Amino acid sequence: MNVVEARGICKSFGEHQAVQPLDLIIPEGTVYGLLGPNGAGKTTTIRMLMDILAPDEGSIHLFGKPMGPQARDRIGYLPEERGLYPKMKVVEVLSFLAAIHGVPRAVSRPRIDHWLERMELSEWREKKVQELSKGMQQKLQFVATVLHDPDLVVLDEPFSGLDPINVNLMKDILLELTRAGKTLIFSTHIMEQAEKLCESICLINKGRKVLDGKLAEIKKTYSKNSVILSYEGNGDFLEHPSVARKDDYGQYVEVALAEGADPQELLRLAASSARITRFEVVRPTLNDIFIQQVEATS
C-alpha cells in the first residue's frame, strides 16, 4: 500500500509559485528523503501533505484515503519551525500533544516516562519547557512527534541544530522506527544524512521535481565515474577534457569524469605531471548528483 499518494499538487503564494505540479508516491515502510536546496519548496510540500496548507490543485491520499481525522492521528509531524508552549511543564505539554493525537492520558503517561528516559530528559519532567536548552527542546519536540506511535513520521529538517551525539541518538531511533515498519519522510538539504538513511528520494528545485526513485537505482543511472585524488605539484592535468567537474576540498579533489572518459587515462596524465598520493575510483555521492542536478536546473 502507498502511505502517501499525491498527484499533481501545486501551490502558489501570490506571484510566487512555491510548488509546481508534483507527484509523490511513498510506499509503506519506506524511508523517503525530500531533498532540495533552501527555498526549493520542501516545507510547502510537507505542509500540503499535512493538510496545513491546501494545495491549489491536485489530490492527496494518505493511507489510501483523502486526508481526514483518522489519518491525522496516524501521523507524527516535526515541523521545521520547532515550538512548544514555553510556560508549560514538560510532562504536561507532552500529554497534551498526545491527547490531541487521540491518546488518552492514562496511556500516554508511561510512554512519556519511557521516552524521557530514552532521551535523557527524565530529570526535566516537571520543569517548564522554557528552562530547557535549545538541544533539549529539540529532543522534546521529537518525543512529541512519536509519542502517539504514528505509522507515518514526517520530519522537516530533523537534524538541524543537534550536536553529533544527539544526531546519532536520533538516527538510531529513526532506524528503530523503520525496523518497526513505520514509514518515514524527511526533508533535508544535507545530502550525507539522506544518503545514509534514505531508501528512496525526491529531489526538488525551484518547486519542481528534478529526480525521484530508489536511491540505489538513481546511483546506478548516475554511475559515471568519480575519482578522489590527492597530489603534490602541478595540477594542470585537471583542466583536461576528460574532467567534467572538480570539487577541491583542500585535502583532496573530487573529480567527476566526462561521459565515456577512462579513469586510467586520467591517472596516467596525472602521474606524468604530479606526485599522486591517493587515487580512488568511486561511485558518485548523492551530494554530486544533487549539485549536478541543481546546477543543471537552475
Place this chain on the structure above:
Amino acid sequence: MNKGYEIFRREYLERVRKKSFLILTLIGPLLLSGMMVIPQLLINSSPDRVQQLAVIDLSGRLAEGLEEAFNTADNHLKDGRLRYPVEVVDLRGGDLEVLQEELNQRVADGSVYGYLVIPEDLAGEKKIAFYARNISNLRDQQALRNGLSNALIPLRFREAGLDMETDEILQRARRVRLHPVQIGEDGQVEASGRMAQVVKMATAYGMLMIFYMTLMLWGVSIMRGVVEEKSSKVVEVLLSSVTARQLLFGKVLGIGAVAMTQYLVWAGAGILGYFALSSSALELQGALATLSVWTVVAFLGYFVLGYFFYASLFAALGACSTSDEDMQQFQQIGAIPAIVGMLLSFYAFTNPDTTWSTVLSMIPPFTPFVMIVRTSVMAPPLWEVGLSVLSLLIGIVVMTWVAAKIFRIGILMTGKKPTFKEIFRWLRYA
C-alpha cells in the same frame, strides 16, 4: 476523544492555574468596589471648617433670615459652630460695583469663602448670583440653594398677602414629583417608583459594563494567546492534528469558561456578602424583585452570543498579527465596533421602541449592546428578539468562518504584517 475538548482543557487549566488569575479573582471585587465607593466618600466628605459668606441684599428684606436657613442641623460643625456664618454687607447707598470689587478682593485673599447678591425684585427674579473661588463644590451649592429657597418662598407668599406658618408654606410650595409606573406587555403593572427606575438603569448599564469589560479583557486574552502560539511556533504542531476550526472553538470556549469561572466566584462572594449584611438585604431584595427572569435570561443569552461574535473577531485579528505592536493596532480594530455599540446603547436606553433601535438590534456587532439595554428597559416584541438572535447567529457563523480562514492562513504567516488586501485574499483560499 474530542480534540476540541483537549484544546479547551489546556486553555482553561493553563489560565486558571496562573497566579495572576487567582490574584485578580480574589481582589477584583475589592478593587471594583473601591473604585466606586472611594470617590463617593471623597465627594461627600467636606472638610470640617467654617465657610464665611457675605450677602449684599439689594431688596433689603431677605438677608436677615439667611444664616438660619443655611445652617440647618446637618450644617453645624462638630464643635457646634455654624458652617455658613453670614455677614450682611450694607450697601449704604454706595456704588454696587465698588462694593463688589471690594468683596472680590476678600474672596481672592480667602477671608470670605463667597458672597451672594440678592436682587431688588424678590417676587419675579429666579436667579441669585453666588461669587466664589470654588464653584464646583456641589455640597456647598446645594446647601445655599436649599437655604435660599426656604427663606425666599415664605417671604414671597407673605408679601403676596398669604398669612401662614413658614413650615406650612414650604409644605404647600413643594414641587410635584412624578411617580413612574411601568405597564408590561400583558397589561399588568411591572414596576413602580423612582427606585425601580434607578435599579433598571443601573442593571442595564451594569450588565453592559460587564459585557464590555469581558470583551475587552478576555477578547484581548484570546488575541494574545493566538499571537503567543504563533511566535512560539507551536501552532504548526497543533494544526497537524487539529483543524483551525477546532483550535478556534477550543480557545474561544476555554477562555470564555475562564471568564465564567471568575464571574461565578464573584457572584458567589456577592451572595455570601448579601447574607452577611442582612440589614441591606431587604433593600436589595426589593430592588432585585423588579428584575424579571426574562431580563436575566435575555442578558445571559445576548452575552454568550455576543462573546462568541467578538471572540472570533479577536481570534482572527490575533491570527493577522505577527508581533505585539501589530497586536495593539489590530486590537483597536476589534474595539471600535464594541465602543460604537456602547454609544448606540445609550440611544437605545432612552428610545427603546423606535425604528432605529429595532434596526440597530439586527446588526450583529451592535445587537448584544442594544438588546441587553432594550430587554432590561422594556420588553421588545418577540419577533424582534427572534430576528435579532437570528441575525446574531448568522453573524457568528460568518465571523467564525472568516476567522477560521484567516486563522488557518494567517497563523502560519510570520514576519511582515499583512495588508488588508492580503487578508481578503486569504478568505478566498480554499
